[in-house]
Amino acid sequence: MSVEFFLFLLVAAVAVVAALGLLLSRNAIYAAMFLILNMASVAVIYLLLNAPFIAAVQVAVYAGAIMVLFVFVIMLLGAEKLNPADTKLALKWQRPLSIVLGMALFLLLGAVILTRLGGAVAAKMIDTSPLAIGKALFTTYLLPFEVVSVLLLAAVVGAVVLTKKS
Amino acid sequence: MTSIEPVILLSAVLFTIGAVGVLTRRNALMIFMSVELMLNAANLAFVAFAQQWGNLDGQLFVFFVMAVAAAEVAVGLALIVAIFRTKHSTDVDELSQLRG
């Protein structure tokens, strides 16, 4: 077992534990912290997958911006203590059903992975420097890039309009 | 990494946990965070496939998913704040009427 694979197993275990923590925690701040831990471990896996740019953006955007907003809103609303009724769902059979559905989804995904995946990793190492990604963004993916910029502008305007006190 | 199957498997596990979170939780913030987990799992698969095919496109897809996720969170959290102002709750089951 190579050092790399051992590191992957370790980080993957952290990621799964953090995801389960998000699923099971009764406190929204704890859930957010577990999600940040999950995102950080996924960033480490990106590094192992030869994607340093994506790893850095993952931490900067998800942990540095998106989750800060979550934590901020949770603290602002004082909504961290999840309602005890959260455990008693309105539909009694919702939880067992969702677990069954989740298992079904996982079995389906697992079946596809086991039967359809395969083949070795491409031998050539791709250039994943910020330079290469930037070039691809402004040539092949110029249109989506511009559309995303419009989307972000719309989101900014939308957020301001929604939270403005009339 | 010489093989990407373990990464895809991890991605499947994270996606399933996120999906179960969306199904079982009633708090809008928790549902939202579970959705983020699912997006994360999908991103992981994208990067793994990019590595398998020796192709940068998968990584660029992740870039776009992150940008869209940022927009989604900004609007989504604004909605939750706006709803909390009138309902004093983030429970999605209490948002069952059309009048505010």
Next chain:
Amino acid sequence: MNTLLEIILKAAVITLVALTGFAYLTLLERKFISRLQARYGPNRVGPFGLLQPAAEALKLIVKESIMPDKADRPMFFLAPIMAVVPALAIFAVVPFGKGPVLQLASNVNVGMLYVAAVIGTAVYGVAIAGWASNNKYASLGGLRAAAQVVSYELALGLSMVTVVLLASSASLAEIVQAQQPGNILGWNIFKLPVGFVAASIFAMTSLAELARAPYDLVEAEQELTAGYITEYSGMKFALFFMSEYIKMIALSALFATFFLGGWSGPFVNSLASPFGEILSLVYFIIKVLACLLLMVLVRATLPRLRYDKLMAFGWKMLLPVSLLNVVVTALMIVLGIF
């Protein structure tokens, strides 16, 4: 395995130096501010008060660490750690001097993004500390910190984009290389007008990131007692203190790297192997010290801003100016001026 050992050793040395630097930075600040206020400052413990930091560390270690009854224990305990770790992590990509020995990983081509990512995660320690204390002053301080840091991060990031444009690289080692055509005018701060504007924005926003005067609303004594650290005492308090001062050193090191030519200076490239490296380290330390003294001077001079003015300044002034600055830089590069 050898490289791994080397990395661990370097990281340990950097951590140790940062911790000592933190201790003596507190002394330097107190001495300097005292002089500006026409008094002596600490001068009782050791010669010139040089043992003052050691005495205070000892005091904080033996002090009782109070855990508020209604506090959220795990988070209350984790928050100081979350504050210190990002502060130390910034040093990983800083080139302290010429050559491979005096840096840890400054050659990574996503260095700038790493810096942005680490600075972005530094807010959690403060926000969580405020929340976990279960105290209204602490909560308000934590909320203010989160809002302030998120707002000023945008302008900070855009000023770093200007630096990336000027060096046409996101690696910190290459940013330093790009600033040394042989004279002082190669420094980014002298690339007028955009370099100077970017440097000013970086300086102002990093003061806001640090929550130091004049942006120290987060811990405004008159309104919030001590803000998010109200409930902290003993070692946990010392950790918050440490995170602030280590971040001060880290951001000064970044400022020196981005705008003051990093370790470059006269004779660095002409001297023989060990001396050139040592000289480059000395230049770097001098530049960092200059930035630190400027920060202390600002604290001694400027009054605190009002919170709404601070937010308005960040969003309505710094952000548009830094955006415009990026556009002008790009234009000047396209027109071949840089």
